[in-house]
Amino acid sequence: MNRLYLPLNLYVGKDLVLPDAAHHYLAHVMRARTGDSLEVFDGTTGSYSAQIARITPKQTLIHIDVCTKPLDTIHPPLTLAFALVKKPALEKILEKATELGVTALQPLLTQHTVMRHWNTERALSQVIEAAEQTERNSLPILHPVATLDDFLTLRQGREDGLLVGDERGTSPRIYDVLMALSPHPSYTLMIGPEGGWSEEELDKILRSPHCHGMNMGKRILRADTAAIAGLSVCRALLGDW
Secondary structure: OEEEEOOOOOOOOOEEEOOHHHHHHHHHHOOOOOOOEEEEEOOOOEEEEEEEEEEOOOOEEEEEEEEEEEOOOOOOOEEEEEEOOOHHHHHHHHHHHHHOOOOEEEEEEOOOOOOOOOOHHHHHHHHHHHHHOOOOOOOOEEOOOEEHHHHHHHOOOOOOEEEEEOOOOOOOEHHHHHHHOOOOOOEEEEEOOOOOOOHHHHHHHHOOOOEEEEEOOOOOOOHHHHHHHHHHHHHHHHOOO
């Protein structure tokens, strides 16, 4: 069954003409027909079963039949704060982080950041596509790019737990940190760039309130691998899995 994200106010009984991009996908890519069923979600209320009431070369009209799933409740909230990396790795981070249930994505500029361009529209498209291909019916919040200093300043006074991969290997291993962690209302996992954190940056991060350094193993991980591995362990040990 086709599954589409629609940035509209959806509710049972509503008839609506699909946006051009959604119409093109159904009519010209998937070759959908009048009477076909599909699933739609809006990222704010939940998922709905719908039916194509009319489809022409220029327009698709659907009718929303029933709410099939309320909006996802992801607990505890988990933000991924990641240094910008080159395009292939960045796309993988956005896709897999969405699949793994992050509630927010925070791109960062660091001393060793090579890729310094952030295309919000493209990033949102990748996040939507990842949600459409899974059973997720919410979207992570996409924060604007921030410098590391600005990000740490904005955290002042917050109670969320900050988890950072310590590439020096001086922190306890990730399993021990998470198992001993006192509960926080939310968490942020920080992953550095291809060249790693600078000594100055890592010291600054570790001095931040409620920060916990984590040793992520003996092997050097690529930035995208570190993000996926770290999120997986956090979800398994902190909740939501």
